[in-house]
Amino acid sequence: KAGVTQTPRYLIKTRGQQVTLSCSPISGHRSVSWYQQTPGQGLQFLFEYFSETQRNKGNFPGRFSGRQFSNSRSEMNVSTLELGDSALYLCASSLEPSSGNQPQHFGDGTRLSIL
Amino acid sequence: LAKTTQPISMDSYEGQEVNITCSHNNIATNDYITWYQQFPSQGPRFIIQGYKTKVTNEVASLFIPADRKSSTLSLPRVSLSDTAVYYCLVGDRSARSGGYNKLIFGAGTRLAVHP
Numbered sequence: 001k002a003g004v005t006q007t008p009r010y011l012i013k014t015r016g017q018q019v020t021l022s023c024s025p026i027s028g029h030r031s032v033s034w035y036q037q038t039p040g041q042g043l044q045f046l047f048e049y050f051s052e053t054q055r056n057k058g059n060f061p062g063r064f065s066g067r068q069f070s071n072s073r074s075e076m077n078v079s080t081l082e083l084g085d086s087a088l089y090l091c092a093s094s095l096e097p098s099s100g101n102q103p104q105h106f107g108d109g110t111r112l113s114i115l
Numbered sequence: 116l117a118k119t120t121q122p123i124s125m126d127s128y129e130g131q132e133v134n135i136t137c138s139h140n141n142i143a144t145n146d147y148i149t150w151y152q153q154f155p156s157q158g159p160r161f162i163i164q165g166y167k168t169k170v171t172n173e174v175a176s177l178f179i180p181a182d183r184k185s186s187t188l189s190l191p192r193v194s195l196s197d198t199a200v201y202y203c204l205v206g207d208r209s210a211r212s213g214g215y216n217k218l219i220f221g222a223g224t225r226l227a228v229h230p
Contacts, residue, residue: 004158033218035220042220042221042222042223043159043220044220045218045219045220088156090158090159091158092158092159103149103161103164104161104218106151106158106160107158108156108157108158109156109157109158111156
């Protein structure tokens with residue numbers, strides 16, 4: 001069974017640009033969550049999608065958005081990029097919405113660097 | 116919020132047993148405790164999950180006392196490849212979000228295994 005796939009693995013952008021990251025969950029998984037990981041802040045929850053609906057959202061500005069498609073694939077978008085957005089963006093999938101009781105399976109992330 | 120507290124770092128040697136303890140004083144009745152392992156530039160990997168007493172799988176054991184305010188991840192006979200960051204998580208069940216949770220990652224424990 002293929003794991004969570006994130007594309008691209010690496011991305012370099014400049015300030016003010018926007019970026020779209022993609023995540024394909026494990027087959028059969030309907031919930032997708034996104035996290036941002038930086039050396040200073042650690043792993044922080046961005047948002048979670050289930051059945052094409054955002055179910056939960058972390059404390060990030062509106063520049064961070066996402067969506068989920070009918071096949072459970074998900075994308076996240078960051079507009080007006082700032083230097084502080086440089087991070088590893090991780091996607092995780094689970095069968096049902098993350099309840100703390102459902103192990104999440106993570107991809108290896110997209111490393112985004114802002115110049 | 117079910118916040119967790121872990122040691123920032125630990126050192127061990129090959130072949131030893133490593134025990135990492137996590138405190139979660141505000142754990143809710145229905146919350147499970149989950150541990151993840153993360154290597155550099157990779158996403159976290161699910162290790163083990165438990166609710167009470169003891170859980171064991173092929174890679175680790177999880178000990179949870181009766182009051183569930185802490186848990187201990189036990190790694191038997193560690194090797195160099197076990198050098199990683201280990202995260203303890205407890206699901207945050209929010210009534211406002213309709214019971215759906217967002218996983219809150221702490222800083223994790225950086226385990227270094229030496230030859």
